[in-house]
Amino acid sequence: MKKAVEELAALLKSSFKGDLLQPGQHGFNEAGAIWNAMVACTPALIARCADTADVQTVVRAAAAAGILTAVRCGGHSLAGFSTCEEGLVIDLTRMRHVTVDEGNRRAQAEGGCLLASIDSATQRAGLVFPAGVVSHTGAGGLILGGGTGWLTRMFGMSCDNVARFTLVAADGSIVRASSSENTELYWALRGGGGNFGVVTQFELQLYPLTSVLLAGGFCVNEDIFAVLQFWRRFMPGAPDELKWNLSLRLAPDLPAIPAALRGRPVLSQSLLWSGDHAKGRQLVDHIFSVGNPGGVSKNVLPYLALQTMADAEFPHGRRYYTKSGFFEALDDDSIFHMLNSLATVPSANTQIELAYLGGAAGRVAASETAFGDRSAPFIVNLLADWSSAENDAVSIAWVRELFGKLRPAMKPGVHVNFMSGDEQDRVHEAYHERWDRIVAVKSHYDPKNFFRLNQNVPPLHTPSKR
Numbered sequence: 001m002k003k004a005v006e007e008l009a010a011l012l013k014s015s016f017k018g019d020l021l022q023p024g025q026h027g028f029n030e031a032g033a034i035w036n037a038m039v040a041c042t043p044a045l046i047a048r049c050a051d052t053a054d055v056q057t058v059v060r061a062a063a064a065a066g067i068l069t070a071v072r073c074g075g076h077s078l079a080g081f082s083t084c085e086e087g088l089v090i091d092l093t094r095m096r097h098v099t100v101d102e103g104n105r106r107a108q109a110e111g112g113c114l115l116a117s118i119d120s121a122t123q124r125a126g127l128v129f130p131a132g133v134v135s136h137t138g139a140g141g142l143i144l145g146g147g148t149g150w151l152t153r154m155f156g157m158s159c160d161n162v163a164r165f166t167l168v169a170a171d172g173s174i175v176r177a178s179s180s181e182n183t184e185l186y187w188a189l190r191g192g193g194g195n196f197g198v199v200t201q202f203e204l205q206l207y208p209l210t211s212v213l214l215a216g217g218f219c220v221n222e223d224i225f226a227v228l229q230f231w232r233r234f235m236p237g238a239p240d241e242l243k244w245n246l247s248l249r250l251a252p253d254l255p256a257i258p259a260a261l262r263g264r265p266v267l268s269q270s271l272l273w274s275g276d277h278a279k280g281r282q283l284v285d286h287i288f289s290v291g292n293p294g295g296v297s298k299n300v301l302p303y304l305a306l307q308t309m310a311d312a313e314f315p316h317g318r319r320y321y322t323k324s325g326f327f328e329a330l331d332d333d334s335i336f337h338m339l340n341s342l343a344t345v346p347s348a349n350t351q352i353e354l355a356y357l358g359g360a361a362g363r364v365a366a367s368e369t370a371f372g373d374r375s376a377p378f379i380v381n382l383l384a385d386w387s388s389a390e391n392d393a394v395s396i397a398w399v400r401e402l403f404g405k406l407r408p409a410m411k412p413g414v415h416v417n418f419m420s421g422d423e424q425d426r427v428h429e430a431y432h433e434r435w436d437r438i439v440a441v442k443s444h445y446d447p448k449n450f451f452r453l454n455q456n457v458p459p460l461h462t463p464s465k466r
């Protein structure tokens with residue numbers, strides 16, 4: 001494989017406008033590093049494309065030579081799919097240009113954009129695109145997998161807000177997909193991940209918003225259970241403007257957190273209100289009347305501050321492992337399993353994240369996107385986050401054990417954005433009743449499974465291989 005990639009590099013030299021980086025060259029190590037240190041690999045070539053024509057050139061040449069190929073946007077794949085051992089990485093990091101059409105509330109974002117690239121361009125026009133919560137995440141992977149964040153209940157998932165995709169398919173051709181062109185591909189790209197080709201441009205739907213109300217607080221002991229019960233009763237009837245996220249974790253050692261809470265098992269609450277601030281304050285006060293929260297904060301924030309406030313909490317280069325699932329209803333037994341596991345949490349940054357979807361995202365019909373059914377609105381993400389390789393086994397085991405206990409009460413299904421690299425057996429579950437439809441689209445646009453470093457949907461008649 002290494003020799004074939006070297007030949008590919010030599011072949012590309014005459015026509016490729018971007019950068020071709022090989023091991024040992026200046027900038028290679030930096031370009032090859034991905035966010036999750038657990039899944040680090042050393043590719044034999046990184047082809048950092050300058051434009052769509054470069055993407056076409058490299059896809060055609062690599063597909064013809066049968067070279068194992070990864071696609072990299074922000075490098076945040078929890079599973080590590082944006083790199084590979086001794087293969088090729090198609091790197092989109094030079095393709096981060098965004099143009100905003102303020103009048104039509106649309107943006108054209110190149111395929112390598114980070115969330116920060118989109119937020120900074122759209123906020124200049126007082127507009128937002130609903131995406132994730134950490135600005136150094138790649139928009140490419142996030143949107144293609146579905147995409148949830150602070151504004152999901154207000155404006156829908158990220159994939160619900162793409163009007164048009166421009167894609168380089170496995171044969172190197174450019175294909176456009178929208179509600180009126182290549183409609184099956186348009187359906188598949190909204191939740192089907194990187195299975196169908198390299199998206200070089202997203203046309204995004206935008207909304208006016210420049211500031212939000214954000215409130216936070218921490219509960220301990222039996223108040224945790226009381227708040228969880230209140231949350232699961234309250235959220236199904238909550239206004240779309242409210243996103244109320246919860247996290248079971250050890251309270252961080254930070255100045256903003258009361259000294260008496262630091263290091264203790266807590267329920268950390270984050271409430272985001274994206275409507276009228278006065279109305280939001282009333283709702284937050286009502287919610288905080290339950291569970292005696294400590295360390296309460298309520299602030300009106302510029303949207304860009306909201307989008308970057310968690311950046312330092314999830315740095316590049318640490319070790320991460322995750323498992324995720326949906327519940328139609330959150331039962332007491334599942335809550336008890338989470339609380340019991342909190343007592344043995346293996347590291348200070350490991351957490352059990354709880355979110356409620358619904359709102360605008362919940363009103364999209366199951367058949368409209370490959371992301372599919374949104375009728376199980378409670379989401380649980382188990383995220384282990386640690387620094388040293390010697391803690392790999394204990395951290396992974398903690399996630400797996402808790403997931404095993406929660407699994408029987410979950411509704412089959414998973415958001416591919418929060419899957420690890422050892423969950424290929426859950427890809428079918430992610431698309432379950434939509435499986436034949438997504439396989440048909442894959443078989444049409446990528447019949448040889450050239451784009452297979454992803455939560456892979458194998459085409460008909462081609463065995464999946466890594």
Ligand SMILES: Cc1cc2nc3c(=O)[nH]c(=O)nc-3n(C[C@H](O)[C@H](O)[C@H](O)COP(=O)(O)OP(=O)(O)OC[C@H]3O[C@@H](n4cnc5c(N)ncnc54)[C@H](O)[C@@H]3O)c2cc1C
Nearest residue numbers: 073074075076077082111132133138140141147148194199
């Ligand atoms: C710190 C952090 C915060 C996160 N927060 C959220 C969140 O709030 N909401 C949420 O929904 N998810 C979130 N995620 C999960 C995230 O959406 C996925 O990990 C996603 O794959 C990251 O996208 P990326 O472009 O950075 O990934 P990369 O690692 O660059 O790529 C991952 C895969 O996406 C595909 N891909 C990426 N770009 C393209 C493209 N232009 N064309 C074709 N295929 C492409 C490829 O298959 C590639 O293998 C978060 C992840 C991290 C690490």
